[in-house]
Amino acid sequence: MTNLATEVAQLKRRIAQIEKGQRISHGASIENAAVEVRDEDGSLRAIVGQQGDGTTGAIIVNGPPPPQPSDPIVASVLGGVTASWDGLFAAGALMPLDWARIEVHASTAPVFTPDSVTLQSTIETAQGATVVIACETAVYVRLVARTTSGTASAPSSTVGPYGPTPVVATDVLDGIVTTLKLADDAVTAAKVATGAIGTTEISDSAITTPKIVAGAVQTAQLDAEAVNASKIAAGAVTTAKLAALAVTANELAANAVTAGKILAGSVSAQALTIGVAQSIVTKLTDTMADSSTWARVGETGTYTTVTGVTDAVAGSTVLQVAGAASMERTENIPYDAAALYRVTVRLRTTTAPTAGSATVYLGVSGIAADGTTRVNVTGANAITSQHYIALSNTVITVGTAWTTVTGYIQGTAATGTAVTAADPRTPGKAHTNVRYIRPLLRLLNGATGGVMQVDQVTVETVPTGVVNSVNIVDGAITANAIAANTITATKLAAGSVDATALKADAITGKTITGGTITGATVQTATSGARLVMTSSGLAVLDSAGDLVAEIDPSDSTGRSAFATYDTRFGKEYYAVFTGGDLRFGITGATDVATEAFASYSSLGGGLYELLLSSGYEGSAVPGQVNIYSATSSTNDSHIDLNAATTITPGIFSAGNIAYGTVTVTTTAANSPGSAAVTGLNVKGSTFRAYVTASSGVPGTQLLGVSANNVTSAGMTVFATRTNTTSTSTNVYWLLIGT
Structure with missing residues (x-):
């Protein structure tokens, strides 16, 4: 009897397991448990169902590493550098479906391993994007790809160093x-x-x-x-009261200084006003109208003057070179080592070389005192290794846009400067034997074929200390x-x-x-249209003296604000812009609580929200926000939002929602049939499927429908019927990604 009871208990447990398995296979439910998804090697890849922390979902784990991303594209900007990802991967690899983001890492060290310290930003869009890395010194940049399971790729190659663009x-x-x-x-x-x-x-x-x-x-x-x-009081000005150079011609009456008043040898260079080198500007502007002023001094490319170029900076002529050629202007420019020279060249590549690249060397040739012998940076008589201070060993890519480059040269040295010197604070130097300079253009260097155009060349001396900027x-x-x-x-x-x-x-x-400044008020005029600045803000008034715009350091909300005003239909409308808010209203009718606004604020946890409100007047119900695609016509695609309804006259669609119909065929009673839904690309990381059948015999002939294997690309849809012959069931499906 004991053995019989034991066997009965075992049979009950087996039957319970069989029933449970049948429920799962029919897609009914997973009760207080989870399904583990493993690959062919038995490694855990996903957990679907109840998780260890009590939550429910589909969690991707132990995913394979994504492919290595392509190298970053780095450029210098004011205050830092930009790093761009082009949306591609090394060796042409495809983006995996579980891709999550691209991490942007930067370090001042040329060799570094990306970690939490070097992480500067992330790129969340698969199309690629550009981020700004704030820095004061040059940095090196690498990219790392990550999947939804947190697995990192091999880092990209290191690109750099790049530093912020200086303001000169x-x-x-x-x-x-x-x-x-x-x-x-x-x-x-x-x-x-x-x-x-x-x-x-x-x-x-x-x-x-x-x-x-x-x-x-x-x-x-x-x-x-x-x-x-x-x-000046009588006798107040004595010799001891006069500083050196204090008395100039403006302070002396005509004929006041006679020979007897000047001490022998007392007039030196230091006693004179601003020097000649600082007041005389040597300037050459060549708009390439005459090719005879240039000579080919190296290589075998051809050159000619092309007219009718509509986007030339001055006139309509350019110097066009086909094939590699070193072009030197035939005119000598005297070189004063005490002056700062600026050399500017505007050029472009219109046809790519058939072999090699459109590499250029731009600057000046050094010429000796005899006016003929060339002097390169080492002192040799050669067209090579010259003073390429405008641009050295740089490729000008093919395009219609012009590239303008500028270099500076000042002083001499035993070895001149052969590389780009674009900063006037650290100009290049000519060789000690240089007495004259000539503009030098080495175009398509080392290339076969190709066409380049030069629009303008200028050489000028620049007085130091001059400030010119829009930045x-x-x-x-x-x-x-x-x-x-x-x-x-x-x-x-x-x-x-x-x-x-x-x-x-x-x-x-x-x-x-004095002029427009009166007391504590700065104004452009005393009446009419004017700009008025006081300690309480900046105001703009129209010709009638009415306020049309103002900057208020502290408005009614306690924040600095910019406001504009306009009178229409007998009412004064205003718009107020503050940090994170743009508010609209009518003077005397609305206030901070009832204004229309567009507001941007943080929700915490790295999340932000943009709020829109039409506002209202008094106790009226808030109005409506209308978003139109084109001309505000009711025939346009638009969304109308008000307190009661949200109206979308067209078809609503979203990248994280897909829907459709699939036909499932069953061939035997109580045996499920299936059909695959494929080819989708639903956005999101967690996916849920909803299915329902188009049937008039639910519960009798059609026992149920379900779905599993749900991914962003599709799912498998099941149907179970009591029919004993082949029967088709149309099943409507909906897939949502979150």
């Missing part, structure tokens, strides 16, 4: 440095050029005797004719960024220098009136 003097345009661009206290005594502060910049009675420190007023602080006879934001120029004597009198607006801008104990004054 030639990047700053004349006149671009206004009062708004200067930070507080940026202009110190060392930055104010001789004679910069004159009577126009200082209001009447602003300078009193107690405000001037003994010895503070030197000739460098006085404009020409600023001190006249009425301002300056408000407050970006501080005292340390301004070269000595850069700010002259012509750069200062009348009345722009008040007591707070001057050195302590030197000048004081309560109110400075």
Whole structure:
């Protein structure tokens, strides 16, 4: 009897296992458990069902490493470098279905292993993208691909070093440095050029005797004719009170200095004003209208002048070279080692070489004192190894766009500079024996075939300390960024220098009136259309004196804001832009709580939201937000959002949703048939399938439908019937990725 009871218990357990297996195979459910998906080697690849932490889902684990990504494309920009991924993988490998992201790593070390310290950013789109890496020094960049299971690829090759693009003097345009661009206290005594502060910049009675420190007023602080006879006490100016070079021609009356007043040998170069080298600009501008001014001095390529080029920078002519050729201008330009020379070339490649690449060397040839003998960087008489300060050993890719390159050269050395010198602060040097220079263009070097065009060549001397830039934001120029004597009198607006801008104990004054500056208000006019700046903000008024725009350091929300105003249909509309918010409303009808707005904010956890509201007036229900595809016509594709409904007149579609119909055929009663749904590409990392049958006999002949093997690419759909013959069932399916 004991054995019989044991056998009965074993049979019950087996029957329960069989019933459970049948339920799973019919797709009914997995009860408080999970299904493990393993590959042919038995390695765990996924867990579907209840997870170890109590959650339910499909978790991908132990995925194979993705292929190595292609090398990054790195470029220098202001404040850092950009790193781009082109969406490809090494050796033409395809993107795996479980690809998740591309990690961008950077390090100052040329050899490094990507880790959490070197991670700078990620690229989440499969089409590739560009990210900015903020840096102050040159860095090296590598890319790493990761899958949804967190498995990393082999890192890409290292690209670099690349550093941020410097802002140099030639990047700053004349006149671009206004009062708004200067930070507080940026202009110190060392930055104010001789004679910069004159009577126009200082209001009447602003300078009193107690405000001037003994010895503070030197000739460098006085404009020409600023001190006249009425301002000097009798006998006040003695020899000891005059600084060297303090008395110039402007301070002397006609015929005041006679021979008897000049000490023998007292007039030296140091006693003169700005030197000749700083005031004379040598400039050659060749727009390539005459090819006879150029000679081929190397290789065998042909050259000619082409006319009718509509995108030429000046005129419509270019010098066109077919095949490799070294072109040198026949005119000698005297080389003054004390001057800074800027060489600029504008060129492009219109036809690629049949062999080799469109490599160029651009700069100047050194010429000896005899005006004929060439002098390269080593002193040899050769066209090779010349001073390629504009561009050295660089490929100009084929295209219609022009490439402009600039190099600088100044001074001499025993070995000249043969590489690119694009920074005027560190110009290249000519060989010691150079007395003249000639523009030199070595085009399509080492290549067979190909066509290049040169639009313009300029050679000019550049006075040091000149500022030309458009890359300056408000407050970006501080005292340390301004070269000595850069700010002259012509750069200062009348009345722009008040007591707070001057050195302590030197000048004081309560109110400075000069041109558009009155008291604490800066304005372009006293009435009509004008710009007014006060301590409380910046305002723009129209010709009627009505406010049309303003910048408020602290608006009603306590944040700095930019606002514009416009009157339409008898109401004044306004738009206010603050950090993260753009608000719209009607003056007197709406406030912060009822305005329309577009707001961007963080939800935490790396998530953000964009909110849109049409706003409302008083106790009215908020209006409607309409999003149109083209002209706001009701025939356009559009979405209408209001408090009650969301209207989409067209067909709604999304990359993470797919649906359709599949036919499943069964051949025997109570034996499921299946059909595969393939060829999908549903977006997401977790996928859920929903199926239902088109049937009029559910529960009698059609027992049920289900789906498994659900991925972004498709699924397998099952149907079970009681029919004993071959029967087809149309099953509707829906696949959603999250």
